[in-house]
Amino acid sequence: MNTAERWIRRYSPELPGAAQLVFFPHAGGSASYYRPFCLALADRFEVSALQYPGRQDRFAEPCVTDLDSLADHVFARLRTMTGRPLAFFGHSMGALLAYETARRFEEELGISPVRLFASGRSAPSRPGETAVDLTGDRLLTEIRALGGTDPQLLDDEAMLELLLQPLRADYQALQTYRFSPGPPLRCPVTALSGASDPRTREDGVAAWREHTQGEFDMRVFPGGHFFLSEHVEDVTALVTERLSGVSQSG
Template identity: 50%
Template sequence: MSTDDWLRRYHPAPSGAPRLVCFAHAGGSANFWYPLSAALRDRVDVTAVQYPGRQDRYAEPPLTDLHELADRIAGALLPGWPGAEPPALLGHSMGALLAYETGLRLAAATGRGPRLLVASGRRAPSAVRTERGLHDASDEDLLAELSDLGGTVPAVLADPELRELFLPPLRADYRAVETYRHRPGVRLDCPVTVLTGAADHKVTAAEAAAWSEHTAGPVEVRTWPGGHFFLTDHQEALTALLADRLTAGVA
């Protein structure tokens, strides 16, 4: 598997621009981050991770183990890591766990972890809930979950042909998340910015604050209006936050 299979760059960035690697949610794909890449193109070199089993990787079987997925992504990022300055990592929902686990692997392999982790829409790895798993639920229950979370166009959920495309990788991603357990005793040493939606029942205030258990660096929690996919309603604010964090002191 080559690096090109995993990583997508949609826009050229200025030479020497700070780097950001983005990880999508369960069922998501690299192009979820296209608008952010476009908004940051003059200031930040944005790379989006493409998981197997979707879009141009549709023919590949999706992975159902989050640790294996993080292993593969870290392997794809390793040849260019850390460079002059390690990239920042941004993940939403499942992507936040993947960004965290990938950062741990890269730090272990090179001695330098990410410069910043932005964990969006996901409780801390140690904040394990006891709740019904959806990875082995019916298609109808999975579709109801997507409808409840928002972030998916209703016409897509109603189209039988499209459902055949997105349900298998979605189910695989849910299995990866719901069977995931973090490894006690390891943590990052970078700053962590936690983003949550005020109406997102997937992350409580305590579960967001618990990210402090997973880094030796400072942790800040920012809560914006909206549900689980609050990011799509706050593109301008997200762009401003990332530009501020990543370009401070850059000529």
Template identity: 50%
Template sequence: MTTTAAPDPLWLRRYHPRPDATARLVCLPHAGGSATFYRPVSAGLPDSVDVLCVQYPGRQDRRGEPCATSVQELADRITPLLLPHTDRPLLLFGHSMGATLGFEIARRLERDHGVVPHALFASARRAPSCPRDERVHLRDDDGLVAEMRALSGTDAAILDDEELIRMALPAIRADYRAAETYRYEPGPRLRCPVTGLVGDEDPKVTVAEARAWERHTDASFDLRVFAGGHFYLTAHQREILDLLAKDALRP
């Protein structure tokens, strides 16, 4: 039996301990998201994959903590916490803002620690070199809620509960600010393989912008296009789980 390091209790959540796993998947949420978004992913993967879900500050049980101000800050804080978990192949899966964060974490692992991730999965996010001028974080509360409704990534019951949504809005706004003010800094390309995943009707990223992730790796690149919008993955969970499980077994 192998030894599985205990995750940091604030940042990293392990919902299904798998001490004999041969690979490890780190899941990075979207703007306004939380670790619990990936609980079905953790439950749906085989025992060969240990899953760590990242919980950003400022939400749920971390609501009393200040939110991060940038993607770079999140990457700087999360990367050292992953080092004890690089004893087996490490895969990074990020959705939307989480994809950009996964890219910055992969950069830091490779550049600063000599750790090349087994794979980076960039879901529903433009390549770092494809910026857009987005200012959702500057809207009033109603405008922010309207954006969330349009993307269909938040339970309608939460959006209709004024007390719940008012509690969540500060973290959502902070995440949008971090995502929308992110600017790519040119540097060495990644050495790890990258897979881009995108919905064919996603208003936040075109297929061409997702394909541009190919520019950011010297390893292999694959693009998977699914029917759907920004949260296409909720309708294609089994396909994505199969893809992750298969890649985790890759030599």
């Protein structure tokens, strides 16, 4: 498997002229979380999801514990995908990572994604995650509070360690992230949130408006932090609607 294949998992055949859509997983998450979304969109877009180091088939690779460094790695892998319109969808930590990657596209290449979908995360300029003890039981308590992980996996000691290693790394990346003020993105932003998310306030999600010079809209779904899993059809319909009319000509 070459470097690009390790980082980018493709879930659709080539569709000449179609927009490209890349999903950015949440803290501790993997590309496979987005498989239902990718399959639902594969007849309209060339869809793929990122696979960060330190999880699933990349378990033997060291995790990246700095979000800016992770954004540099992702940018290096995605910067070749500029021949056609390119959209980003990130959930939770993935929303911050997608934002930082979009900044690099604009600053380094002078190219903007056609849209950034920022899900389940307050705007970058707002206070970050509540500090969590990464070495004790509080991280496990946090995972249980957010939901989204099969409780049976959390009760399996062997599986739990496989989950906790990338989670610790990703939470360290989140807790050490510091927003650097700069020009707002030129691309439009769509923010998504769960109405009963215990970690994300609606006003914090609405503050994504401050981070774009383009169009902004926000959609609140029923559910908690992992509302996406409960609304695959509605979320993919929203993505399709927002990317309608986007073609190779952009």
